[in-house]
Amino acid sequence: MTTTQQSPNRKYHSILPIALASLLILGTARLVFDNLKNSRESIFRWRFWLEGNGFHRYIIKSSYDNDDNSYEDIEDCNVFEGKWVWDNVSRPLYSEESCPFLVKQVACQRNGRPDNFYQFWRWQPNDCNLPRFNALKLLRILRNKRLMFIGDSIQRSQFDSMVCMLQSALPQGQKSLHKVPSKKIFYAQEYNATIEFYWAPFIVESNSDHSTNHTVLKRLVKLDRIANHSKNWEGVDILVFESYVWWMYKPIINATYGNLNDIKEYNVTTAYKMALQTWANWLESSINSQTQRVYFMSLSPTHLWSSEWNPGSEGNCFNEKEPIHGPYWGMGTNLEIMKIVQETIQDLKIDVTFLNITQLSDFRKDAHTTIYTERKGKLLTKEQKADPKNFADCIHWCLPGVPDTWNEILYAHLLQEFYN
Numbered sequence: 408m409t410t411t412q413q414s415p416n417r418k419y420h421s422i423l424p425i426a427l428a429s430l431l432i433l434g435t436a437r438l439v440f441d442n443l444k445n446s447r448e449s450i451f452r453w454r455f456w457l458e459g460n461g462f463h464r465y466i467i468k469s470s471y472d473n474d475d476n477s478y479e480d481i482e483d484c485n486v487f488e489g490k491w492v493w494d495n496v497s498r499p500l501y502s503e504e505s506c507p508f509l510v511k512q513v514a515c516q517r518n519g520r521p522d523n524f525y526q527f528w529r530w531q532p533n534d535c536n537l538p539r540f541n542a543l544k545l546l547r548i549l550r551n552k553r554l555m556f557i558g559d560s561i562q563r564s565q566f567d568s569m570v571c572m573l574q575s576a577l578p579q580g581q582k583s584l585h586k587v588p589s590k591k592i593f594y595a596q597e598y599n600a601t602i603e604f605y606w607a608p609f610i611v612e613s614n615s616d617h618s619t620n621h622t623v624l625k626r627l628v629k630l631d632r633i634a635n636h637s638k639n640w641e642g643v644d645i646l647v648f649e650s651y652v653w654w655m656y657k658p659i660i661n662a663t664y665g666n667l668n669d670i671k672e673y674n675v676t677t678a679y680k681m682a683l684q685t686w687a688n689w690l691e692s693s694i695n696s697q698t699q700r701v702y703f704m705s706l707s708p709t710h711l712w713s714s715e716w717n718p719g720s721e722g723n724c725f726n727e728k729e730p731i732h733g734p735y736w737g738m739g740t741n742l743e744i745m746k747i748v749q750e751t752i753q754d755l756k757i758d759v760t761f762l763n764i765t766q767l768s769d770f771r772k773d774a775h776t777t778i779y780t781e782r783k784g785k786l787l788t789k790e791q792k793a794d795p796k797n798f799a800d801c802i803h804w805c806l807p808g809v810p811d812t813w814n815e816i817l818y819a820h821l822l823q824e825f826y827n
Contacts, residue, residue: 499807558649709739
């Protein structure tokens, strides 16, 4: 067996193409890096998912620009575990005066609330920071897209919050808000983007589906009917669902399943599970996970009995000035309902992200509209305001306020999807 020794010149010839290729790769990488560095858009890649009550974040790659906070490289971070911290520097994210689209129902300062302390609390996760909200960045993410919030008046408040958080980044004449039956639609002209709200308090069809005239003496839910609603959701890029408070009126609810004339009384949790299954069936038959994103907001808690956080008292959330500090789980949060939502989502064949905002909201007994709000479209009278035990609203939230934090968490998810 003989071997042939390669000449030095042949060695150089064989090495030269490799060297040139390496230089080309390095040059290209440097060019890409420089372009990214010069761009105002920092590259934050996030990995989020819910695991039990956990929300885990993995930073794959990050570069800093002036539009974002810098973050520690933390592997496991549950953003739903943390505390509310006083922050009169970065809070509130907007003011009532700066948002011409803010509705009277949640504008507590305009309605006479004497304190504004509720506006200056920021949610701080234990082991990381939420990304700082950037309206222009979100508008870029939403370019040529539709973001729709679906649910009841709690979900409408999240819509109102999102509109207020975004609208200041748009010049006059480039933004509008109009109403059509069951919908509110905010349009960002330059980005051809819409943020929408759709009224569906039970998600499935009911006798409370009229967007303004929905107060009925006897609620009736059609547990297997969703088409009248879902035709309005088809093709929407980002869907954010919520449904809870309207189910909690009584422990039983009138409902139909199959025959519309066969009305029966159902246990609320049984009916809720059946309704969510109808919703899940629609998702699996209609959603394209490659192009659409679906989120479900966990229940928004109520603070109807002050004895829960102040034993011996007989009031409610009225005149509360601070969050609850420390472990707390109120009676206004139904664990069985939360379990139904989680199990329904886990059984789905498509991806739905469950945003568990219940615990962090449960601390905020101070942030409800109480007597500084509307009832049936009219501000409370002097006599009603003088009777907060019976007339204080401990369900809805003042804006600016808690729903802004829900949107910051949603924004973090939308960043993840965009950069991935």
